[in-house]
Amino acid sequence: YLHDLVSLILFGFASSQKLARDEVDVLRAVAKELHQDNWDFSVDPCDVSSTVGGWRTLNTGNNFENIVTCNCFSSVCHVTRIVVEGRDLNGSLPKEFAGLPFLERIDLSRNFLSGSIPPEWGALPLVNVSLLGNRITGPIPKEIGNITSLVFLALEFNQISGKLPPELGNQPNIRRLLLSSNNLSGDIPSTFSKLTTLTDFRISDNQFTGTIPDLIQNWTELEKLVIQASGLVGPIPSTIGSLTKLTDFGSESPFPPLQNMISIKTLILRNCNLTGELPPYLGQMNKLTLIDLSFNKLSGPIPVEYRALSNVIFTSNMLSGEVPTWMVDKGDKIDLTYNDFTNDLRTAECQKNAVNMFSSTSPLVANNHSNVSCLSSYKCPKTFYGLHINCGGAELTINGTKYDSDTSNGAINYDTRYGWISSNTGCFLDDERSPKGGTLWENKSELTIADPGLYTHARLSAISLTYYAFCLGQGSYTVNLHFAEIVFTGNQTFSSLGRRFFDVYVQGNLVVKDFNIVHEAKGVGRDVVRSFPVMITDGKLEIRLFWAGKGTQGLPTRGVYGALISAVSVAPNFIAPKEAGTGSGGGSSIGTLVGAVVASTVFLVLLIGGILWWRGCLRPKSQMEKDFKNLDFQISSFSLRQIKVATNNFDPANKIGEGGFGPVHKGTLTDGTVMAVKQLSSKSRQGNREFLNEIAMISALQHPHLVKLYGCCVEGDQLLLVYECLENNSLARALFGPQETQIRLDWPTRQKICVGIARGLAYLHEESRLKIVHRDIKATNVLLDKELNAKISDFGLAKLDEEENTHISTRVAGTYGYMAPEYAMKGHLTDKADVYSFGVVALEIVHGRSNTIARSRVETLNLLDWVHVLREQNKLMEVVDPRLGTDYNREEAMTMILIGILCTSQVSSERPSMSTVVSILEGSSTVNVEKLLEASFNKGSEKDNESVRAMKKHYAMINEEEMNMLDQTISTDGPFTSSSTSTANASDLYPLKPDSAYWNSRAV
Template sequence: MTRYLTGNSLDGAVPSWLTNQDNSKLKVDLSYNHLNETTVPQNCDESLNLFRSYTSTNDSDLGKCLKSHPCLKTYYSVHINCGGPKVSIGDKVYEEDLDTLGPARFLPSNDHWGFSNTGSVWNTDQTGNDYVAYNQSILTMNDSELYTTARHSPLSVTYYGRCLAHGNYTVTLHFAEIIYRDNRSYYGLGRRAFDVYIQGVITIKNFDIKNEAGGVDKAVIKTYNNISVTNGTLEIRFQYAGKGTTAVPKRGLYGPLISAISIESEFKPLEIKQATHRKKRPFLVIGVVAAVFFFILIVVGIAWKKGYIGNQISREIDLRGLDLNTGVFTFKQIKAATDNFAESNKLGEGGFGSVYKGTLLNGTLIAVKQLSSKSKQGNREFVNEIGMIAGIHHTNVVRLHGCCAEHNQLLLVYEYMENNSLAHALFDQDKSKMKIDWPTRQRICVGVARGLAFLHEETTLEMVHRDIKAANILLDTDFTPKISDFGLAKLNEKENTHISTRVAGTLGYMAPEYALWGYLTYKADVYSFGVLALEIVAGKNNMKYQPNEDYVSLLDLAVVLKEKGSLMDLVDPRLGSDFNKIEAVRMMEVAILCTNQSPALRPTMSEVVNMLEGHRKIKKSDLNPATSEDDFRLQAVKGNLENMQPPHDSLVQQSSSSVYDLYLNSKISEESRILDE
């Protein structure tokens, strides 16, 4: 006989006849009441359920009978395979739950969790198996071991974790309908519905596992976070609430059903933190040391490969040990002179690096070119190149005062040019207040020609500049022109290619044989000078001068005007009429001669100086403008380049021929258009 007095909010004393131990067949459930604590018995046998039977000042005991089951330690997790054996899922071990339940049972399974059961299975002999469900078919869901068995109760079953550390926990509940089937038997007629409480708060109302899962033998997992534990106990109750099926044979089958329970702390236990830290500490130290070591090796390797280590130190030593006829500056001196490379001291940026204005302690003004160190040459070769540049002295060549190779810096120190560059004076009229008259322009043009003649013919180096243009012609206080950036193209080469040398120049100034074939001789500088001379006369930039769609450049316009006998139309209008017309015409004719498509038909720079100064006449047969005799001239270019014998690379030769054919077709089309006009 069973007396169910659960959940009736009873108070007062417990009647003695309810707990009369002489009546061994009487089973009493007093759970979830508010009885007088002093009258509640302390026995916890299988016939008396005292779970939450009274209001205690210490809820962690869950009743007097658990005083005989003290907490041995603090726990941070509980995992239960309800009604089944021990199961390992991932890193979690779900403990076995094989105890038999009675209609009014409250006993702990061990020191950190237990359960309370209420309810009898009608019309059957009471056995422990009546409270365990077993699956009726093969399960295919993930972690199927958790759903092979389940704990169920006709009325109510409560699982509790105890001896838990205070804090927030995550509760995960696993359900699967393994009793009611999708068939025509009475097992297929039932419908299960029950409520779920966590810490006394309802979380699911009228929960139907089969409906939620969309069928039988399918898992439903419910997770709840931030479940607070303040008294060492976490309680999960599954309660039949009168819904669902009540009239199937074996009525006990319609009560709550739970497959597995997981309770996991959301905080790291102190002892686990300390143990983990102790375990990880040696590996962490080893890992950090190894990472730092390999990082240093990588950095040193990259720095060595790029020449930042060893190479730079060696360069500095070599520079100091070489008689450069110039100074070797320290990086500290350069930083002080340029105010740490202040933006206000930046004069410009060229193809080889930025240029800064500086002032030495003795008041000398300098220009510091900050090179990007891309050279793959050895230290001695690099130092020799610097030495050769430093040894060049000419009125129309910028003087190198010294250099610096420290702290991964490669710096060249030049004399400072007060009037900036020729490009600034000619083209930046909005920024420049200088007005260059004709005598100054004539003197600048002749001075540049003399400087190039010196580099080509009067030094032992026979140096080719490669990038003659207005921006690389600097002007001192007296507007004396000085060629800058000479020798730097060779310093900046990365490596040799299939051509004689790497193309380094500016579009609009490069000779065709250099731009198309990469073949470099001093005649490439002659071509660039011719373009520069036209710019000096016209006061306009070769590439930016596009008055209409017929002329793509200043050079193109000059050749057409030469054919029409109207070269004077090219002269800069800012000069007015007060200029030497004979010198202007001579300069333009020399420029056109210098820009001949065939290198063989261009003069040398010493010849250019003589022609500009009037010491040598310009022969009419020497003039071969681009708009006349194109056929003859282009054949001369082709023949001359063939005689130059570029490297035997079939792919390169094929590409060169293709470029040449395209160029020839474009010139023929241009000639037809001009003749039609």
């Protein structure tokens, strides 16, 4: 009976099932790849009457959808739309979507997905695709150009690299193409001239090259064009005027003819070298709601025709004449800062409505505070010998120091009680916040800061934020700028994927370029203080933060990009004079009594302290221990006693390795956890605080193919890192170690290991928030767990013994036979050095033997050279380890060999990114490796020969002792470097010009 009942239930569900069974199986595979766990497959995905099963939900509070939509024909339904927004899914993009032949929409925006875009999607009838706000890497597949039905493609705010495929220009129906904030490069393909249906085109914050192409004149339906900080340079083609439907315009070039663009709503021409006077016809465009012509060389008066305009931003030009009173009276978000107007308005008019006139008057107009024309009659209440501002927050006292309130949400704050004002220019584009335009931000997550008071609030700026003090006493000061990233999060969600870059100026001098709070602080929610010495001679101090157009503009939401600061603290480097009337008051008897009490208290404290010292209770802690207490690590803290017990007091019998950073011992904790303890030298040139910051950063790096850091121990001069202990030791021992340590690795295992290494490196280079170059990838630094999964070790230790963070290493440390030529010979370090090393390891995995066997100083057997010889003889399959016999996949083996050769190209630019390598090895890329390799050799053969000769000469000069050291070291001490595709390398959207008329003529 029970069996019949179960059968009846199952039959009943099957008979009511509307979705085709093969598509149900596809959805299961899709859910597995996405790590989507709230789809209930006991509920029909196409049953619109059902409110359960997770197939149709709305994430309340942020309006993110989670919807699967079907189209039904007779009794069978097919999936047509899959929308999973804002769920922080951490899987990868499923190629299985190709099994849904009726799929028209894919929206996976604002998640935490990784991997590359599957070329298989090119066979689908897609209309709408949105993948914005994820961790997608690799190139845009050319197959996407085959989707002739595509209308909307949004790939913004990812890490997509490579050139735009020409095939992308073959889409006859595309209307919106959004590619901003990626690592795209090259020219705009000429085939894009065929995209005549485009209405919205965005490529800002990329690394394109060349000029703005004339082909945009063909986009006659275009309404929005955003190419700021894209790498493209002007001039704007004169034919731009033919785009009569353009409504939002953000670009670069001399002032183009715009008279015919009567539909324009937003005009942004920042830093376009515009000269001459303001064209009067702009004031007659009755649909224009925002005009931003900041950072140009426009001169002359403001035309009377502009009376109807609102949201006007003219900051940093050379506009002159009188500021029209009608503009001040209107005051709808008017920004006239940094210009040369001649009239000196009264203070009341300066503060009227929303008009920002900071430094709007020519310095030739005499007044006491030429940078603030409104304050011509202002008298300093007193001389200040310090400045303390809680940026974006209320007044508070920290360690006895009072920080002034800074909570005004306006463009300028004229609260002059403490001798300072602030100016905030610009507006946030496409602001999704409510209310829009706010420059104050309050932290809503937990801060990992010892004293978080100064970092719970912050001030944001869309373009330029200036703090200006004008009553400081003469002398030497230290400017301390306090930062903490409190907009982005540190968890594995889309809110953690934002990237922020801005510049810092002190007294008009650029002191920090492309400042990245997260990178400097080693994570979000952590504090970092940058200090700068200044000499005050006239009472004036100017601190300016400037956004040059780099970084993401839509994560976690649109409108939170630009500069961000938590506090300003300016302290004198001298003993400030006492102010009059601040001496002690009262009678001498009270003073005597107080003095006696204080003296008695001090005596008792010293007495008790002496006793405790004598008993050993006050053992002095090292500075490193003190710093360690103030840092919040995402790992455990072990005591030296715990580690000594676990390792049997570092018993030599427990020693499992020796490297450039010190010995490694195996240990077992009391709970049975097996660990590996790495002893590090405490003599870091950077100092203990920096050492601990680096360890804190490493602790945040978590990936299945990186060795996990359990914790650390800092006691006295002892520096120890505690890692997971992997059962099968290193890949080197497994492949070509002593016979008793070798492991028989079949072909699927070797393939798995190679892919694992590639995935780990792709994470370090492209997917982690902090881009890291390992610098010493080799078989001994790849460890194998119980299941023979590959895990990279010693990642993140590259900076611990390096003097500077630079792309030119001051100390080349690596391993002979694995180092890229440009690094070995010139110290030039990018992530392509790791790609080279990976190529060597890949060939070792295929061949089963080490790359180099040094017989003498000048005689070396080199696997890489032998592989090149076999390639010329068309005998590459002889590279395969003979121990495998015929039991291996020939196609996979050939691919791995070709990848190894391509990655070891002598020309670094010809090496692929690690994300591309992963795609090829996993079979998700249709790249023809053989053709790519042929092109690489043809392009760089002459340079190859030259580099090979130089490399051999270089190594021939290494003496026996140095070569042995190189061959044995597992040190990775060297600079952390940003990925070669970092968005911080993009061209500034509107770089601050210190040689502008304002900076040349401003009063000092």
